[in-house]
Amino acid sequence: MQTLEKYTFSEQSMDTRGTFKGRHMSSNMICDSHLVQNTFKSNLLKKFQCVYEGTAKQGNPTLLNEIYTELYITESESGEINNEHEVRQIETLSRRAETEDTPIKCNDIFRPLPGQDKPIRTVLTKGVAGIGKTVSVQKFIVDWAEGKENQDVQLIFPLPFREINLMKDKTLSLSDLLHVFLPETKEMEISSDEYKVLFIFDGLDECRLSLNRQSEVKLCDISASASVDELLMNLIEGNLLPSALIWITSRPAAADLVPSECVHRVTEVRGFNEPQKEEYFRKRISDQSLANTIITHLKSSRSLHIMCHIPVFCWISATVLEEMLSEAERGEIPKTLTQMYTHFLIIQTNIKHEKDYEKRVKDEDMIFNLGKLAFQQLVKGNLIFYEEDLRECGIDVTEASVYSGLCTQIFREELGLYEGKVFCFVHLSIQEHLAALYAHIHFTNENRNVFDKTKQSLFSKILNQMKYHSLSKLHQRAVDEALQSKNGHLDLFLRFLLGLSLESNQTLLRELLTQTGSCSYNKERTVQYIKQKIRENRSPERSINLFHCLNELGEDSLMQEIQDYLKSGKIGGTKLSSSQWSALVYVLLTSEQNMDVFDLDQFIGAQNTAGEVLQKLQPVVKESRSVQLWDCGVTDEGCAALTSALRSNPSHLRELDLSENKVGDSGVKQLSDLLQDPHCKLEILRLRDCGVTDEGCAALTSALRSNPSHLRDLNLSWNKVGDSGVKLLSDLLQDPHCKLEILRLRDCGVTDVSCAALTSALRSNPSHLRKLDLSLNKVGDSGVKQFSDLLQDPHCKLEKLWLSDCGVTDEGCAALTSALRSNPSHLRQLDLSLNEVGDSRVKQLSDLLQDTHCKLEKLMLRDCGVTDEGCAALTSALRSNPSHLRELDLSWNKVGDSGVKQLSDLLQDPHCKLEKLELIDCGVTDEGCAALTSALRSNPSHLRELSLYGNKLRDSDVKPLSVLKEDPHYKLDTLEF
Structure with missing residues (x-):
């Protein structure tokens, strides 16, 4: 065991600003103050440096730092409460991609993330039972006590709620409270002027105080007395010690006990x-x-x-x-949860047998009584119990402490008058397993159903013996009770209860229990009842636990059936029953492959419409980071089902593609409701060819104005947006919070009028947009001139600009190249296809290309009236600056063999890095083809794609190129002719 003497504390880490005992500090007093603080740190380190992993504090503990594994902690939205059963939440967390949020180390819990400038006083950390909240607190304290982290904090006061509960009826001051829990504080004058202090309240879900928010008691003096819950609320609200840091941990269901306005950061422990x-x-x-x-x-x-x-x-x-x-x-x-937990119970019982103590209670009696306690408290929703709870179930406190792995006991001997004992199972799942074991034994040994609460007469007992002659009847009742639970608090209990009925687990139980009753059991009857409930249940999500139950029973016929459909690719053409839909949801959510991308196309077909699939697979949709619905026949009705699913979990979705569906303005309006949700983090939205008009655009931009900071990519191409819609988008773009990087408005009815609004907006917020597509719009020279003014702005970072078929002539092209010469370093891709560029403007572009600051990588000049003359200027420029251009498209131009020969001279330059060259219908003959072949032989390492489709070439002309394509020394992957 590592000793405390090994740890030293630096005096430089202590704040010497304050007073000691309310008096000005002399140098001796400062030394005394340091000594007190060092002693305080040493005592905390001694208390927290070891970890006991669920067992009572006995035997050989392990140093925390030897076994500690960093947990995955993220910042969460405040007020985001989840009342589902915790195992359901764990299954959800396990499906989330861990890259979606920035992880936070427990030592950084009070440090703002990059871009966050507000100080953090109060942190609420949520997490399900056993996920690592208390260990995170322990790690924070140990690292602080060892002088490694957070040395700006002088004092840390850990005050677990389960221990504060023991004083809930007391009236005392905050100073008194600290003196009781931490006697060392009697030597300190705790005030905000002297020490930077941190209060840690661990386990809010275990709190039995009222924490009344409406109390009129306002405390400013730490020596003023009040009830304990009033003390805590005044501390949390900042009336007492307003500069003190507060850290509260809680299970999700209890997190709203703290007023949201008092919390500056909410974090979530997601475990490993x-x-x-x-x-x-x-x-x-x-x-x-x-x-x-x-x-x-x-x-x-x-x-x-x-x-x-x-x-x-x-x-x-x-x-x-x-x-x-x-x-x-x-x-x-063990392959199932029931097997794992039953083995664990056996091991803990064996640990007890190894200990030297006087045995007064039989093993099976203790297990039965612990199970009774577990079941009764589970039904009540209690997670911690006191001595009176144990006595009601016939448990002797001293006997219970021996079962250290099952029931954790906390003794606070140093509390003096307030000494008391608190019990809990080390995890909710252990409580549920014992509760299920109790229900099973109670039925098999006494033929009684634990769900029958009334005291039975002799006649009732006889009736019940007839009613429950089969274990299947108990199972059916338990299934009904679990389905009626609003928060699923009996879900895992049900899984364990069913699993215990298997012969393999019965064999294990005989290692624990000398007497086990017997009764008739028809497993198939239980299986059929569960399948019937799956068919009756309208919500596939509610059926997920029933599939887990089938798994515990070793029944997987439905799941196997669905997996076969998925493997065959015929799921879209199969008419699924309600139970098969539920099975599909279960298989998708529990498959080894995380369902990060939901592609609707694989599920729709002659038998399944888009709307039906979206309705049935809502649980899968809401867990997907990317939802792909391209050309799937989605209407506004399907949009309603989609937004309904996503509203319950809006923070998960990052990409949504609804392109080429009849969504219309009504569908877009429903999506807009989702987009303005402050929890929505959508980054990519594609609505290409969705029948959106300026009306839908108005709803969309209104929603994005209220939540503009997340969307990065918006595609509205081939919609009738018009100038009015573009003006609305322009208002959004000039919002300083807008971070849009990609905007696609191809064939949207954009004219030079809306171009003016767009460029004006981008000039006021030019630094974010990286890609802009205005192809197939009547932009004209006047519109291009306005964009040219934007492009020469030094703050403009535009990298890709598409202006294909925009009515640009040599006048607009001249303005564009002039602007790019003044700010050439950002543009990487330029598309001027189907415009009247001609050789003269290609020559101007060539001047730009030979500028050493020009970083253009892709140039598209399809059908621009380029001849061999323009080609000569282009290749000359590229020879002087050949290393950047990667793709060149000169298709449908009169380049001819002479132009191709000049391009061939460029290709054989060892500095040329061109990877893709398109020369479709360029008048190339065998002569030009031979020049290309020769050039590639001399510089084979870069060109990947070559397109010569539509030229007057015979097979014999391209055969030498085909040979190069097959030769592994050459990189030519694609050859089209």
């Missing part, structure tokens, strides 16, 4: 991501070969692998699998 899972097992298990075997086994079971996002479940799995895989005769390795 994929690399962190493996890191934990490699740290936890010294034998790396065994660790690899365990990791491989857990990955083979989706339900087990999902649960490994919870650090406590990793500990349970490591405890079970390390013992089983280390033994010569190890039996069947």
